[in-house]
Amino acid sequence: MASRVALPLCLAVAFVLYTGFLDGNPGVASLEWASRPWHLLANAFPGLLLAALLLVLTRRPWLSFGVSFMVQGAVLAVSAIKMKNLGAPLLPADFRMVGQLKNGGLHLLGGYLPSNPLPYLAILGVVALIALAARYEPPLFARRTRGRRLVSGIALVALIGTLLAGMPAWSALYDKDRLGLQPWSAAGNAQFNGVVTTLMQFRLQDSGKKSKPDAAEATRFIADTDGDLRRHMSAAAANRRQTPDIVVVQSESFFDPSAIRGLEGHDFAPNLHRLAKHASTGRLHVPTYGGGTIRTEFEVLTGLSLRYFPEMQFPYLQIHAEVVPSMVRTLRSHGYETIAVHGNDAAFWNRTTAFRSLGFDRFVSQPDFPKDYRKDGQYMADSAMTDEIMRQLKDAGPPQFVFAISMEAHGPYDKSADVDTKERDAIPVPEGISDDAKLQLRNYIYHMRHADAELGRLADLLKHRERPTLLLFYGDHLPALTETFDKAGFVDGGSMLNQTVPYVLVDAHRDGPPPEPEDVAAWMLPGKLLEQAGVHDDAYFALTQVVAPKLAMLTHAPDAPVPAEDAMQKYTDVSMSNVAKLRLKKKLGPLMAAYTTPAPNASLARQPGTAEQNAASGAEQ
Numbered sequence: 001m002a003s004r005v006a007l008p009l010c011l012a013v014a015f016v017l018y019t020g021f022l023d024g025n026p027g028v029a030s031l032e033w034a035s036r037p038w039h040l041l042a043n044a045f046p047g048l049l050l051a052a053l054l055l056v057l058t059r060r061p062w063l064s065f066g067v068s069f070m071v072q073g074a075v076l077a078v079s080a081i082k083m084k085n086l087g088a089p090l091l092p093a094d095f096r097m098v099g100q101l102k103n104g105g106l107h108l109l110g111g112y113l114p115s116n117p118l119p120y121l122a123i124l125g126v127v128a129l130i131a132l133a134a135r136y137e138p139p140l141f142a143r144r145t146r147g148r149r150l151v152s153g154i155a156l157v158a159l160i161g162t163l164l165a166g167m168p169a170w171s172a173l174y175d176k177d178r179l180g181l182q183p184w185s186a187a188g189n190a191q192f193n194g195v196v197t198t199l200m201q202f203r204l205q206d207s208g209k210k211s212k213p214d215a216a217e218a219t220r221f222i223a224d225t226d227g228d229l230r231r232h233m234s235a236a237a238a239n240r241r242q243t244p245d246i247v248v249v250q251s252e253s254f255f256d257p258s259a260i261r262g263l264e265g266h267d268f269a270p271n272l273h274r275l276a277k278h279a280s281t282g283r284l285h286v287p288t289y290g291g292g293t294i295r296t297e298f299e300v301l302t303g304l305s306l307r308y309f310p311e312m313q314f315p316y317l318q319i320h321a322e323v324v325p326s327m328v329r330t331l332r333s334h335g336y337e338t339i340a341v342h343g344n345d346a347a348f349w350n351r352t353t354a355f356r357s358l359g360f361d362r363f364v365s366q367p368d369f370p371k372d373y374r375k376d377g378q379y380m381a382d383s384a385m386t387d388e389i390m391r392q393l394k395d396a397g398p399p400q401f402v403f404a405i406s407m408e409a410h411g412p413y414d415k416s417a418d419v420d421t422k423e424r425d426a427i428p429v430p431e432g433i434s435d436d437a438k439l440q441l442r443n444y445i446y447h448m449r450h451a452d453a454e455l456g457r458l459a460d461l462l463k464h465r466e467r468p469t470l471l472l473f474y475g476d477h478l479p480a481l482t483e484t485f486d487k488a489g490f491v492d493g494g495s496m497l498n499q500t501v502p503y504v505l506v507d508a509h510r511d512g513p514p515p516e517p518e519d520v521a522a523w524m525l526p527g528k529l530l531e532q533a534g535v536h537d538d539a540y541f542a543l544t545q546v547v548a549p550k551l552a553m554l555t556h557a558p559d560a561p562v563p564a565e566d567a568m569q570k571y572t573d574v575s576m577s578n579v580a581k582l583r584l585k586k587k588l589g590p591l592m593a594a595y596t597t598p599a600p601n602a603s604l605a606r607q608p609g610t611a612e613q614n615a616a617s618g619a620e621q
Contacts, residue, residue, distance in 0.1 A: 004140055008055065011065040012048055018069065019044040019196070022076050028194035042173060043194035046163060047072040053156040056149050059139035066130040070123075072196075077119075079195045081112055085411065085480040086290040087497065088559055089190040092166075092203040093313030100317075103347035111378060111412045166203040174200045181205075187559050213581035219591055221575035228546050229539065229595060236536035241512045244468040244533055246331070246401045247389060249458070250297060251382075251451045252409045253444070254475030255501045261489045262430025268445055269502075271456030272473075276504050278515060280528065283500035285521040289557035290411075290480030294349045297405070297476065299522035299555075301358055302326045303541055304584060306523075307555060308577040316354035325583055327526035329359035330538045331401045337361055339392050341404040343369060343380030360403075364388065377419055377447055379407035382454040390461055393469075409447040411480050413440035420446075430488045437483040444479045455504075462508040469508040472529050474522075475501030477557070497560035505532060521555035524548045539595035540583055547572055 020030040020040050027036065028043045047068050054064035079090035097105060163170055174197060181201055182189040190198040222229075257268045267273065275281075287306045288295040295306055298315040302324060312318050323329075328338045338360045346352045346365035355363050366380065373384040389404050414436065416424070424446040429438045455473050462469040478485075478499055485496035503525065505515075512532055520528060527541035527548075536542065550572045553563055565573060582588040 007140070008061050011061055015048060015051065015065060015068065016040050016044040019047060019072055022073055023194045024080065025191050025194050027192040039179060039193060039197070042179060043197045045173065046196055046200065049156060049160050049163070053153065053160065056153045056156060059141055059143065060133060060137045061140055062137050063130060063133040066126070066133055070126050070130065076195055083187070085112060085482060087482050088186050089195050089198055091186055091313065092199060096314055096317045100348055103345050105348055111415065163200070168204070170200070171204055174204055176201065213578045213585070215582060215587070215591070217575060218578040218582055221579065222591055225543065225546055229543055232546050233536060233539065233542045233595060236531045236542065239513050239531065239534045239536065241534045242468050243399045244470045245393060245399055246470045246529065246533055247462065248403045248472045249455070250300070250405045251473060251475050252293070252406045253411065253477060253479040254409065254448060254451050255478050255499070257445055257448065259490050259492070259499065260430060260484065261491055263428065264491055266428060268449055269452040271452045272502060272504060274456070275459055275506050278510065279507070280505040280515040280517060280532065281503060282517050283519040284474050284503040284525070285500055285552055285555040286477050287522065287555055287557065288477045289497050290478060290482070293476045296522045300525050301328060301403070303523050303526045303544055304580050305521065305555060308580040316350045322357060323586070324357045325586060326358040327530060327541070328401065330530065330535060330541070332359050334535055336399050336401045337397070338401045339364060339403070341385065341388055341392060341402060343373070343385055343407045364392065375418055376408050376450060378415055378417060379410055382406050382408045382451050386454045386458050389458065393465070395466060406451060409444065409451055409479070413443040413479065413481065416443060419443065433484050433487050437481070437487070441481055441484050444481060459506055459508065465508065468511055470529065470533055471506040471508060472503070472525065474503035474525065477501065495561055497557040505529065507532065519552055520548055521552045523555070524552060539592040540588060542595070543579070547576055551576065
């Protein structure tokens, strides 16, 4: 009996120390076993539960702990890859990506796996040892135990199930007062408590959390802004331009590298800077860093800030409503045909379903492009996307809204397939970074300059169209060049998590309101675009423009240093949170009904005739 108990106990102790070693964070390092034993145990506890369940099922301790070792190692390895590229550890919402692997995610995310064969050889070695244990290890106890194995197995399944479900009772083990908790920084929390503990703490923190808007407070806020909102909508109604077509380009990882120290004197985006001289432009605050494209995309399409939905890491995977209020639906109600264009798998990020909910009439994805479309690097070239945008724009019929999502500049940036290495290697990079970081930065700038060139080409093509056209171009987030940003730093001295990306709103024929340079957040862009197009009867989007100067800088990537808020900014922030939640639940309409009917002398940019009549209810369909 003593030997039967001793072996699992020794393996359990080894598992706790192994987890601390592999985790790599100083707060749970193996050497901390004497000073922080509870932190090490909490970080290894889910793996211990799995090993205990496998032991009950297989009766073989080496096999059971071997499988648990491998599962734990896989979780920590994935977290390390994410931390290296995105500056954040694995979080509960990331497990939603498992369902996206079959939708093109395996190809996209597989590019971040190490190219060195040693990790894979190590995995094969562990698998071989596990297979040997399964074949030759004798059982530790008898198969028949008069129901004790059954009871133990059921109890362990229940414990694991409630832990994964985030049942509040587990807060006793992962108590924030005992272990500590930094809810504002997952990376900081992982440094102190470990990756697995961070997963559990954030799961418990988010479990059962629901956004409950305060309609009474939202009503008071709308009343307080009544004068400013009416004046803003009245001024916007003065725009009596001809209805334009609208093209929006969300450019993958686009930002200006001259913001990096050591690259200040270089112009990597000449077309952006040329167009900005006669366009509305500025810095764009985005809610993500290095990845999570759909976070910025969701904010731009809906005008809703994810700041007000902290439980929503990946909105397209977490919102299941058939109708989501959006800029797309507002444009449909004004007679627009709405088209999304993306050179990737349509199902990735659940875009097929999400775009239907947002109100797009059509979604043109990779299979719909010409079979001989051009690749540049690992993905579709931006030039191919420009060609497809122009194919979609017609010279007759209803006005069109085309929302295009590029792929060429997507990471990882350590791959050099299908690139002009001579052009790439001539790109200047700052000193003081490793050769790997230099390669990644050069590969990124190589593709980013192509995006800038296509911006210039698209703007010139739209300028020569007969129909008036607006072009909105912006980056969705910074590229995942974490080592470069850490070592070189930025000209403004800021954090990589607080950096902005550029946007430019070009009026191809210059027949609308004059340009207005302004720094905005991603969720404020649709209101700005709609007003430039002469669409000014959606009071919610108008409200985002009224509050923009107060709130823009509060949008930032998760884990970014949080700026301080004064009393008025705090009031506006909390109030807009309630307004946004009511908007998503489609309960805001009655509160803003007084603003939705424009003044009698207001001229709306609607397409006359049956097209407008057929689309009159489009915003609610």
